Amino acid sequence: MKRILVINPGSTSTKIAVFEDDKLIVTEEITHSTKELDKYEKLMDQIDLRRREIIDFIEKYGYKMTDFNAIAARGGILPPLESGTYKVTEEMVDYLKNKTKIEHASNLAAVIGWELSEKNIPVFITDPVSVDEFIPESRISGIPEIERKSLFHALNMKSVARKAAKELNKKYEDCNFVIAHLGGGISVGAQRKGKMIDVNNANDEGPFSPERSGELPVGDLTKIAFSGKYNKRELKKRYVGKGGLVAYLNTNDLRVAIKKAEKDKYAKLVVEAMAYQIAKEIGGMSAILKGEVDAIIITGGMARNEKFIEMIKQRISKIALIMLYPGSFEMEALAEGALRVLNDVEKAKEWKL
Numbered sequence: 328m329k330r331i332l333v334i335n336p337g338s339t340s341t342k343i344a345v346f347e348d349d350k351l352i353v354t355e356e357i358t359h360s361t362k363e364l365d366k367y368e369k370l371m372d373q374i375d376l377r378r379r380e381i382i383d384f385i386e387k388y389g390y391k392m393t394d395f396n397a398i399a400a401r402g403g404i405l406p407p408l409e410s411g412t413y414k415v416t417e418e419m420v421d422y423l424k425n426k427t428k429i430e431h432a433s434n435l436a437a438v439i440g441w442e443l444s445e446k447n448i449p450v451f452i453t454d455p456v457s458v459d460e461f462i463p464e465s466r467i468s469g470i471p472e473i474e475r476k477s478l479f480h481a482l483n484m485k486s487v488a489r490k491a492a493k494e495l496n497k498k499y500e501d502c503n504f505v506i507a508h509l510g511g512g513i514s515v516g517a518q519r520k521g522k523m524i525d526v527n528n529a530n531d532e533g534p535f536s537p538e539r540s541g542e543l544p545v546g547d548l549t550k551i552a553f554s555g556k557y558n559k560r561e562l563k564k565r566y567v568g569k570g571g572l573v574a575y576l577n578t579n580d581l582r583v584a585i586k587k588a589e590k591d592k593y594a595k596l597v598v599e600a601m602a603y604q605i606a607k608e609i610g611g612m613s614a615i616l617k618g619e620v621d622a623i624i625i626t627g628g629m630a631r632n633e634k635f636i637e638m639i640k641q642r643i644s645k646i647a648l649i650m651l652y653p654g655s656f657e658m659e660a661l662a663e664g665a666l667r668v669l670n671d672v673e674k675a676k677e678w679k680l
């Protein structure tokens with residue numbers, strides 16, 4: 328039996344779990360309000376808080392680090408790379424801590440995993456945020472000096488795509504899916520024959536989300552950028568962290584927003600607009616697949632809310648079959664990725680800068 332500690336810091340939560348082989352033994356999700364995380368200027372300033380939570384979890388359930396055969400950590404924003412499981416190395420940790428250009432909660436996972444392992448147990452990441460399977464036309468933005476980037480919830484989206492293919496009795500590599508991950512951030516992608524050939528960069532494109540603005544009108548954004556009202560860091564925070572529901576309704580929690588919407592017309596409009604933008608992105612990704620869509624898969628924390636999903640469904644139900652995988656399957660996908668390597672089913676990929 329292989330025991331695996333899984334750690335997954337997200338933008339609004341830290342998820343921790345212990346698996347014995349593919350069996351989930353115990354899991355916890357610690358949620359973080361925007362106010363709580365606001366105290367930290369830089370993402371890496373959150374290391375102590377998030378590491379403490381993991382240590383408390385391990386102690387609470389009576390484990391020691393030496394009880395684990397491996398740590399499976401969510402992968403962060405590394406340079407574009409192929410899908411798979413990678414061994415965490417000192418070089419990777421240094422890249423995520425000091426060199427990566429984009430702050431993203433998942434950058435913390437391998438760094439904390441590496442520290443906790445004290446080099447005594449292997450640490451792996453699987454399907455990091457920067458998995459890149461774009462076709463050439465997906466990279467074109469509109470001006471040559473800006474290239475579109477593949478940054479998305481690769482781990483969960485690939486995991487639910489495998490589940491959906493199984494449910495449809497088809498091979499994963501034979502399916503065409505539009506996949507919408509609706510979490511703190513939102514990724515909507517077109518997966519053709521197992522490859523995510525286009526996806527909105529969940530940090531700065533696509534629909535607005537609980538705490539991100541999504542894409543913005545460039546002219547107006549330029550005006551704001553040069554207004555003197557924000558420095559670079561503050562402006563970035565405005566569209567990733569303090570955008571979307573947070574900006575309009577002062578909450579990153581869809582449940583709170585929906586509750587507000589029951590009484591407040593403005594809140595209702597904002598929640599409906601988020602559903603509208605998601606549906607619009609799904610329609611766009613269906614066109615990329617030339618309408619040959621085996622299913623539209625909807626997943627992530629917000630997929631747990633029937634009312635909200637209904638708002639999206641009414642706009643897309645004519646396109647293709649809709650398959651719902653509410654919540655996130657990232658924890659089991661991380662455990663499975665590590666397990667495949669520990670059981671010699673797959674060799675861990677070596678990461679090099």
Ligand SMILES: Nc1ncnc2c1ncn2[C@@H]1O[C@H](COP(=O)(O)OP(=O)(O)OP(=O)(O)O)[C@@H](O)[C@H]1O
Pocket residue numbers: 337338339340480509510511512513537579580581582583627628629630631632654655
């Ligand atoms: N039962 C529920 N009903 C409605 N909304 C929910 C429910 N559970 C979670 N959510 C919403 O889902 C969003 C968070 O989703 P999720 O937990 O997938 O995000 P995350 O892991 O923090 O971030 P990300 O998915 O971007 O990495 C929040 O807006 C939260 O309020």
Ligand SMILES: CCCC(=O)O
Pocket residue numbers: 431456478479480481512513514528529530
């Ligand atoms: C940047 C893509 C993934 C995420 O937002 O969590």
